[in-house]
Amino acid sequence: MEGLSPEKLPLHLAIIMDGNGRWAEQRMLKRIVGHQRGAETVRMVVEQASLLGIRYLTLFAFSSENWSRPPSEVRALMHLLKKYIARETARMIRRNIRFNVIGNRSDLPDDINSSLEEAIRQTSSNSGMVLTMALSYGGRQEICRAAARLATAVVAGDMDAESITPELFGSNLDTADLPDPDFLIRTSGEMRISNFLLWQLAYTELYFTEINWPDFTINELHKALSDFQSRERRFGKTSGQVTNRSLS
Secondary structure, eight states, rough: OTOOOOGSSSSSEEEEEHHHHHHHHHOOOOOOOOHHHHHHHHHHHHHHHHTTTTTTEEEEEEEEEGGGGGGGHHHHHHHHHHHHHHHHHHHHHHTTTEEEESSGGGSSOHHHHHHHHHHHHHHHOOOOOOOEEEEEHHHHHHHHHHHHHHHHHHHHHHHGGGGGGGGHTTTTTTTTSOOOOEEEOTTTTOSSOSHHHHTTTTTOOEEOOOGGGGGGGHHHHHHHHHHTTTTTOOTTHHHHHHHHHHHO
């Protein structure tokens, strides 16, 4: 943690873990090998984030659009996910990490959902970092689900349309129990957010690195966090307003 200020770490760190397949293809390996190496990076980042004192870590693990990948790759990813959850649940318990999932879980296989439910149950009383996996997740789909719930309530006469506020809308999203991310990291050189947390990223600081996810090391994580700590977060205010408030 050398060089990092504990009081300036993001409360909520979100990561788009990109580049597993590319990493494998560059080495003439099967894409699943890249995903397997990427799972090792997940373990390191989860451990580091917990040790640093980051309260919330959200990882984009499988998107709504990823279902369109070749069936053999999807099956391999589901197998890897199940294996990861089974292996890491005990580690999360030891590290006092609470596990959470967002996304359209109805699309996931029954055995995967059972594994996820068991991990959520076993870690539910943990009071440390909240690790959220975004699985079968899409930001637009999430917003549509929230809008449908509110529309149903309006039609039923349980509320007026005029009473819908950003806060109320946010409370109907998958992330209702999470603060918005302060910092988003995306690996592999792609400079887009790919339908991830579209509502929640309104004032999130963005960081893009050319490093593929399997090569994302502790040093790269600290480099990204150091970059975050150098930024001034204004939330629409002027620099002077932010400076004066921090001095008061």
